[in-house]
Amino acid sequence: QVQLVQPGGGLGQPGGSPRLSCAVNGFTWDHHATGWFRQAPGKEREGLLCISSMDGSTYYSDSVKGRFTISRDNAKNTVFLQMNALKPDDTTAYYCAAVFTGYGGNACPQPYDYKYWGQGTQVTVSS
Numbered sequence: 001q002v003q004l005v006q007p008g009g010g011l012g013q014p015g016g017s018p019r020l021s022c023a024v025n026g027f028t029w030d031h032h033a034t035g036w037f038r039q040a041p042g043k044e045r046e047g048l049l050c051i052s053s054m055d056g057s058t059y060y061s062d063s064v065k066g067r068f069t070i071s072r073d074n075a076k077n078t079v080f081l082q083m084n085a086l087k088p089d090d091t092t093a094y095y096c097a098a099v100f101t102g103y104g105g106n107a108c109p110q111p112y113d114y115k116y117w118g119q120g121t122q123v124t125v126s127s
Helices: none
Strands: 003-005 010-012 020-024 032-039 047-050 057-059 068-073 079-081 093-099 121-125
Touching: 003 093, 020 032, 020 047, 020 093, 032 068, 032 079, 047 068, 057 068, 079 093
Parallel strands: 010 121
Antiparallel strands: 003 020, 020 079, 032 047, 032 093, 047 057, 068 079, 093 121
């Protein structure tokens, strides 16, 4: 059973560089893609980035390109979202997600293809 576990949220300062983590269990990295999304109350979910089963990364959103990056630590079963140059507009809940893509897939799936989801981490950017 695939499980994604995210720790509780926190406060970030404008211009700050926090790193979100997501512990994953029940799947193999070389058969699954993982991604990061965010969703504010009353708004549509926004796909941010993906890391493919073969460790290639793709941006879903231009709003974070150049500021956020995705990475994973296979040994620690954790995927990360490194956030840089935080803005107040980045205040929202962030979700990690995963989907089976088969062995050797280097392309990221469409944002709507994700099947497994973490419970979300609230990030509040305020000075």
